[in-house]
Amino acid sequence: MNWTFFHKLGSPKWFYDISGKWLPWLQVISLVLIVVALVWGLAFSPSDYLQGNSYRIIFIHVPASFLAQSVYLMMATAAAVTLIWKIKLADMALKVMAPIGVSFCILSLVTGAIWGQPTWGTWWVWDARLTSMLILLFLYIGIIALRGAIHTTEAAAKACAILSLVGVVNIPIIKFSVDWWNTLHQGATLKLTEKPSMAPEMLWPLLLAIVGFYLFFMMVMVLRLRIEIISRERKTRWVKELVS
Amino acid sequence: MYFDSWSGFLAMGGHGFYVWSAYAFALAVLAYNLISPFMAKRRVIEKVRRQERLMHRKVVVDDFRVTTGSSDNSGNRSANPTLQKHRPERQEAGPESAKRSPQ
Amino acid sequence: MNAVRKQRLILVLLLLAGVGVAVALMLFALRENINHYYSPAQMAAGDAPTGQRMRGGGLVVPGSVARDTESLKVSFRISDGAGEVTVHYEGILPDLFVEGSGVVALGTLGSDGVFAATEVLAKHDENYMPPEVQKAIDDAHPGYPKPTGQATVQRELRSLQDGS
Structure with missing residues (x-):
């Protein structure tokens, strides 16, 4: 198999050029989707038969939780690429994704707590789903702290990549915790194999919000990655020309 | 619109505090994610420019000593190196970076 | 993919498998305690x-x-x-x-x-x-x-x- 395309893909300059074209689209589409989805979910969706209006927190909680886990999976993928192919761009991606992932992980935990109070009667329980999500938060913080603690870029890249890879076992635990154990947290509403257990007039804004949040993540990641490229490639001629 | 009135929308059937605080926090997280790259960009560009200026001065010194010039002194535009003080450059750096930051 | 990269790929997979097995064993040992409640x-x-x-x-x-x-x-x-x-x-x-x-x-x-x-x-x-x-x-x-x-x-x- 010919892997040259893979290395071309990892060229920072190539990425900088192409991402500049995507950015405006990502910005407009993601923000429009989020606004439409949240206004729909807040004002136009019917209330839930059991939870009343407090269920409307789902339109943030679920997209944030999905993102917190997906971003980690992407970081683990970038970590594998960093370790195997030593592609600089992969390590830059790993670095810039961590703060975004941590923000959505916190959003997921906080909205979950706010939702838990009126529905379950408590802000927090140490059940398997909530605890594994908290571990994910600590993994994110650990990866960010590790990079801050190591000053050589090369060594930091390697250490962060290994920690990211090791932590990825937590992702299936989060996903299946509600099936494997008796948790207070309910099972998944959106399933790959079955019909979602949600009325369509609630499901549509939720799906829109999920797509909007993912695009928003991509947009923020591209923004941050471009800055990281400028910072790390500052000695190259094209960055000097770009900046001056 | 699902709600009958504006006040009903705000009250969220008694769950207003929970719903609105969750949405407010979400807004704060989205805003942080949106704003922080632009702050970082300004910082990084400033850093790269400063380093560029330092490189210039080194090049200038090298020129006086008539030693080997650095490989990429492409930025050395001025014919007279002594005129290439960094003071005027710094003046234009502020507004320029501000202009550049929104993509 | 050259030999060095293949070797690194195998190392990464081994690392993942090792950690996966360790965690699986740990969870198996704890399986009752992780339950939030008894029926x-x-x-x-x-x-x-x-x-x-x-x-x-x-x-x-x-x-x-x-x-x-x-x-x-x-x-x-x-x-x-x-x-x-x-x-x-x-x-x-x-x-x-x-x-x-x-x-x-x-x-x-x-x-x-x-x-x-x-x-x-x-x-x-x-x-x-x-x-x-x-x-x-x-x-x-x-x-x-x-x-x-x-x-x-x-x-x-x-x-x-x-x-x-």
């Missing part, structure tokens, strides 16, 4: 520890809720279809606490088989629907326990019973 059938069968703090979870048996008129004391039975246990509690119940709904109670199981709860949490399932839809389902299946959405909690508890 009424487990309590009835004596699988749950008595006299120590634990959680019990099940569906509130319709018609079993008895509230004290003077205080916040309440007593009800929880069931998982295979067993029942009586719960005593004093305090404010969550909004979602209704007959037929899922609850998780924190407390101690006495030797008399009564679960003395200090905290009652409501467990809901993953179904979301407007009240009208729920009403339509109710009308179509009048005999169904209310609220119908909790059928999943019931199923969950039953499968737990069959599985363990």
Whole structure:
């Protein structure tokens, strides 16, 4: 198999050029989707038969939780690429994704707590789903702290990549915790194999919000990655020309 | 619109505090994610420019000593190196970076 | 892909497999302790520890809720279809606490088989629907326990019973 395309893909300059074209689209589409989805979910969706209006927190909680886990999976993928192919761009991606992932992980935990109070009667329980999500938060913080603690870029890249890879076992635990154990947290509403257990007039804004949040993540990641490229490639001629 | 009135929308059937605080926090997280790259960009560009200026001065010194010039002194535009003080450059750096930051 | 990269790929896979196996073993060893609650059938069968703090979870048996008129004391039975246990509690119940709904109670199981709860949490399932839809389902299946959405909690508890 010919892997040259893979290395071309990892060229920072190539990425900088192409991402500049995507950015405006990502910005407009993601923000429009989020606004439409949240206004729909807040004002136009019917209330839930059991939870009343407090269920409307789902339109943030679920997209944030999905993102917190997906971003980690992407970081683990970038970590594998960093370790195997030593592609600089992969390590830059790993670095810039961590703060975004941590923000959505916190959003997921906080909205979950706010939702838990009126529905379950408590802000927090140490059940398997909530605890594994908290571990994910600590993994994110650990990866960010590790990079801050190591000053050589090369060594930091390697250490962060290994920690990211090791932590990825937590992702299936989060996903299946509600099936494997008796948790207070309910099972998944959106399933790959079955019909979602949600009325369509609630499901549509939720799906829109999920797509909007993912695009928003991509947009923020591209923004941050471009800055990281400028910072790390500052000695190259094209960055000097770009900046001056 | 699902709600009958504006006040009903705000009250969220008694769950207003929970719903609105969750949405407010979400807004704060989205805003942080949106704003922080632009702050970082300004910082990084400033850093790269400063380093560029330092490189210039080194090049200038090298020129006086008539030693080997650095490989990429492409930025050395001025014919007279002594005129290439960094003071005027710094003046234009502020507004320029501000202009550049929104993509 | 050259030999060095292939070697690194194998190393990465080995690392993942190693950590995966270690965590799987750990979770297997802890499998009972990670459960947030015991089911009424487990309590009835004596699988749950008595006299120590634990959680019990099940569906509130319709018609079993008895509230004290003077205080916040309440007593009800929880069931998982295979067993029942009586719960005593004093305090404010969550909004979602209704007959037929899922609850998780924190407390101690006495030797008399009564679960003395200090905290009652409501467990809901993953179904979301407007009240009208729920009403339509109710009308179509009048005999169904209310609220119908909790059928999943019931199923969950039953499968737990069959599985363990």
